Amino acid sequence: xxxxxxxxxxxxxxxxxxxxxxxxxxxxxxxxxxxxxxxxxxxxxxxxxxxxxxxxxxxxxxxxxxxxxxxxxxxxxxxxxxxxxxxxxxxxxxxxxxxxxxxxxxxxxxxxxxxxxxxxxxxxxxxxxxxxxxxxxxxxxxxxxxxxxxxxxxxxx
Amino acid sequence: xxxxxxxxxxxxxxxxxxxxxxxxxxxxxxxxxxxxxxxxxxxxxxxxxxxxxxxxxxxxxxxxxxxxxxxxxxxxxxxxxxxxxxxxxxxxxxxxxxxxxxxxxxxxxxxxxxxxxxxxxxxxxxxxxxxxxxxxxxxxxxxxxxxxxxxxxxxxxxxxxxxxxx
Numbered sequence: 001x002x003x004x005x006x007x008x009x010x011x012x013x014x015x016x017x018x019x020x021x022x023x024x025x026x027x028x029x030x031x032x033x034x035x036x037x038x039x040x041x042x043x044x045x046x047x048x049x050x051x052x053x054x055x056x057x058x059x060x061x062x063x064x065x066x067x068x069x070x071x072x073x074x075x076x077x078x079x080x081x082x083x084x085x086x087x088x089x090x091x092x093x094x095x096x097x098x099x100x101x102x103x104x105x106x107x108x109x110x111x112x113x114x115x116x117x118x119x120x121x122x123x124x125x126x127x128x129x130x131x132x133x134x135x136x137x138x139x140x141x142x143x144x145x146x147x148x149x150x151x152x153x154x155x156x157x
Numbered sequence: 158x159x160x161x162x163x164x165x166x167x168x169x170x171x172x173x174x175x176x177x178x179x180x181x182x183x184x185x186x187x188x189x190x191x192x193x194x195x196x197x198x199x200x201x202x203x204x205x206x207x208x209x210x211x212x213x214x215x216x217x218x219x220x221x222x223x224x225x226x227x228x229x230x231x232x233x234x235x236x237x238x239x240x241x242x243x244x245x246x247x248x249x250x251x252x253x254x255x256x257x258x259x260x261x262x263x264x265x266x267x268x269x270x271x272x273x274x275x276x277x278x279x280x281x282x283x284x285x286x287x288x289x290x291x292x293x294x295x296x297x298x299x300x301x302x303x304x305x306x307x308x309x310x311x312x313x314x315x316x317x318x319x320x321x322x323x
Contacts, residue, residue: 045196
């Protein structure tokens with residue numbers, strides 16, 4: 001069962017494509033985790049290219065780890081100017097805890113070279129076709145509820 | 158009540174600079190080459206192009222596609238700046254269809270081809286880390302085809318053209 005949190009980052013023209021990726025890296029590394037920061041910044045050009053294609057507008061950058069999953073979307077053009085549409089506040093957990101991985105959305109035309117380029121730089125950062133549907137997010141409140149056996153129903157069955 | 162977005166000059170610079178790099182990536186990819194070298198230089202390229210549009214020194218950005226065997230030009234793409242920014246213009250767009258059509262007409266580059274990005278600035282440009290002086294490859298025997306404006310943000314725009322061998 002996966003708990004999911006989302007963040008919405010203002011991209012071009014509020015921030016450049018490179019600055020957008022650097023903002024996402026800050027959000028994920030929370031000012032620490034030097035090794036992860038280095039690995040994420042090593043793919044800045046590829047990520048910025050994907051951001052310039054507006055792939056993360058409707059298809060999330062998915063960050064998985066031993067804790068909750070984080071989905072990051074980007075705002076563009078007029079929407080990027082409006083602060084109220086964004087959600088860039090710090091996450092209340094470590095989004096790169098333990099065995100982390102990042103999946104970047106990508107246009108079909110770019111997928112082959114992006115996958116090849118990422119593979120040469122990182123084993124944790126991969127790309128997927130942006131039209132691939134993500135699994136529905138689990139409701140965090142229901143997943144947190146403890147379960148117990150309904151003895152009456154069990155014995156009566 | 159109606160509202161309209163108001164963009165600053167810096168935001169127009171960001172939009173145009175980002176879309177110049179996106180256009181270069183599309184030209185490289187659709188021309189049959191690997192954009193990996195371009196994205197490896199993305200941060201430095203964006204830093205320089207943005208800085209020199211902001212200071213209005215940038216005249217044009219060039220993508221040279223060349224044959225590494227004899228260092229000769231195979232094809233060249235120029236994206237030239239037009240500084241007519243107007244806060245009240247209220248328009249922005251990037252025409253990728255026009256590029257796609259031109260690329261189809263121009264054809265694929267040979268698989269051994271290499272490329273590099275360079276810029277032509279007006280005198281007095283501010284220095285940007287990661288950039289060096291260089292020379293353009295000769296365009297003797299080439300003719301330029303213009304596609305017109307392909308990127309625009311509040312009057313700050315870029316026109317694209319390519320050079321092909323005659």
